[in-house]
Amino acid sequence: MVIALLLSDANKPLRYADLSRVALQCLYATHSMWKALSILQSAISCRELETPTSFTPPSRLLSAFDAHVGDCSCQTRAQMLWELVQFYNIPEKKNALDRAITMLQELRIQAALLLQEIELSHGKPRIPTLDALRTHLSVWQRIGFTRFLNHFSGPSDSPPEIGGAPQTGAAGDVLVSPTLPPDSSHKRYQITVEPEWDTDNLFLVARFLTLCLLLSECKIAKLKSGSPTRVIVRVDLQxxxxxxxxxxxxxxxxxxxxxxxxxxxxxxxxxxxxxxQVYVSIVTTDWVKKTVLRLGLLDFHQSLSEGLIVANSRHISCVATYASTLLVRALWLTLNTPLLVAIQRFCSHGEFHNIYCRITRNPASPAPSFCEMGEPNWFDVTLVSDEDIIASPWAMLPHVIMICMSGEGTIDDFRRLLLDNNQGNWRPSQPHNGTCQEIVDYVSKLKELNFARFMAHCSAHHDQFPFTLPDDEDALERVSDLIQKGLGKRASDTFQGARDGADDFGTGRSMNMFTIEHLVVEFPGMILKELQGKPTVYGCRLES
Structure with a gap:
């Protein structure tokens, strides 16, 4: 529905009979772009308030961009969005954001007026002004979208040029989706724009955020019983x-x-x-490649190109989980990204508990290393209560939120309990009337958590790609070999050791400590509202 404005070729021919459909798509797209940038603007404004209790927050802000893509890169996009908020939290960038939102309001009105004119002409002789709209570009020019491209396809704090011809290259570049074989039974759109990550190009930012918003807004999770119990997430575009x-x-x-x-x-x-989904996945991998180059890791960048980044049969681009997590972990240390770990735990009595830890960089920590498993002094772990999250000044900052599962047993055990809860069959064997000693003991263990090491174990044990590699190639061998090539033998040995030691550490198949279900960027208080009460699949409507 938004393809005509965001992902199509500007020079694509347009039939007169399709004008109303394309105008409606442009209206939906300009509204969605306005909504996406308005959410970013609201998130930046929230940072300027003194305390969490000084305003009534919405239920979601930045987590509205928690797109379901199918590339197992939620940790990467969470960091991308966190960095985006930092980038636009300066006066010049905020002014550019304000101008873009105002212009999108105008474009939305122009798209609505065009649609109204087309609808009123239905069943009548062709109107010359409408008949002249022969390409997508001509529709963009009619509603003023090329003016938006002129203003916001360069550095976001640069004053727009007055006059001159419209620049449309930003929205109609080269064909990047491979051509499908002729026997493919699944219809696909060809992506005719170059997916790129550039925080200083507000049009590219708006396009990325809009697609993330649309892929997040109506996510539905279905729990399927069996061995193992599975969680299947889909996007309801309709x-x-x-x-x-x-x-x-x-x-x-x-x-x-x-x-x-x-x-x-x-x-x-x-x-x-x-x-x-393809577009968002390729932009995500572009961010990974550019960030690795920014850190000066040329050999690692080569390994990404040689097979740590893989596209599946649907052309969704994925970075090996361990490689992307090493990068994100290093950025958490380098940029002092605040994290909140939200642990959903079933105790052995069947009761459900939420436990929260704030993770921050230890000021005395050394420079991050890609070769080491991780030392306890890299991060500080602080247990926080619901009251801390509601009232503390730090809660006014967006955090990377780690939604985790924990309990005695395996991930499958946790999901069976989640399924029982969703079906109304969940009954604690020993309902609690007071403090749960088991949780008290568990919290004591959390205080001693080596968080850096946990990230290595959890990401090494995770499936490296969410699909089978061509010719059934062993994904672990591929990742190990390319890690060695890009970062050295010590880093490759660390990967093997992290995978082998995951269960003993209490992650991987085991949930004795915890394992990651999902990562998202959001304000802590909004996550608290979402997770209070019964266990859930974060950000999704559960379908029975």
Whole structure:
């Protein structure tokens, strides 16, 4: 539904009969871009408040960009979004963001007026001004979108040039999606723009955030019993588009009667979802490559190109879990990224508990190392209560939030309890009336946690790619070999040791300590609201 404005070729021919559909897509896209940048603006504004109790926060801010992509890169995108908030939290960047939001409001009105004109002309002789709209670019020019590209496709704090021809290269570059074999039965959109990460290009930022927003807004999780119990997440684009339609109707921006439809059937919806997921995944891997170069790790960058980054059959690009986690862990130390670990734990009595730890860089910690498992003095671990999260000044900062599972047994045991809870079959064997000694003992262990080492163990044990490699190649051998090539034998040996020692540490298959379910960037108080009460799959509506 937003493909015509965000992922299509500017010079794509346009039939007169398709004008209303494309105009409606442009309206949905400009509204979604406005919404995405407004959320970023609100998140930056929240940082300027003195205490968490000085305002009533919405239920979600930055976690609205928690896209379901299928590339197992949530830890990477969380850090990308955290860095984005830091980048735009200076006066010049905030001014640029304000200007972009104002212009998108204007574009939204122009798209609505164009759609209204097209709908009123339905069944009548062709109108010359509409007949002249023969390409997507001509529609963009009509609603003013090329002006937006002119203003915001360069450095975000640079004053826009007055006059001159529209620059459309930012939205209509080279074809990057490989051509599908002729016998492919799954319809796909070709991505005709170059996916790129550039924090200083506000158009690219808006496009990335908009697609993340659309892939996050209506996520549905289904728990499937069996061995093992599985959690299957999908994006309901039809529901998401319906919600956008309601928002536009509330703003009186949709014609009362219209011929254009927001959706074109399930096959095209799946194709649109694929295109958005592919784009977001490639931008994510572009961030990884650029960050590795920024750190001066040229050999590691070469290893990424030689096989630590792989695209699956749907063209979704994935970075090996251990490699991306090493990078993110180093950035947490280098940039002093604040983290909050939210642990969902079932005790042996069947009761559910939420436990929170704040993780910060130890000021005395050495420079981060890609070759070491991790030392206790790299990070400080502080247990925090619900009250701390509600009232502490640090809670006014966005954190990378780590949603974790914990309990006696395995991940499968946890998910079975989650399934029972969702189906209403969950009954604690010994309901608690007071303090749970088991949790008291567990919290004592958490205080001694070597967090850096935990990240190495957990990411090494995790599937390195969320799919089977071609010719059934062993993913662990590939990652080990390329880690050695890019970072040295010591780093490769550390990877092997981290994987072998995961269970003994209490992660991996074991959940004696905890294991990561998901990472997202958000304000701690908003996460607290989401996780209070019964266990959940974060950010998703659970489907029975």
């Amino acid at each position: 529901l998401m588009y319906a919600n956008i339609g309601l928002e536009l109707e509330a703003l009186s921006l949709l014609p009362a009667r219209r011929n254009a439809k927001p959706c074109d059937g399930k096959v095209k919806l799946h194709a649109q979802c694929d295109a958005m």
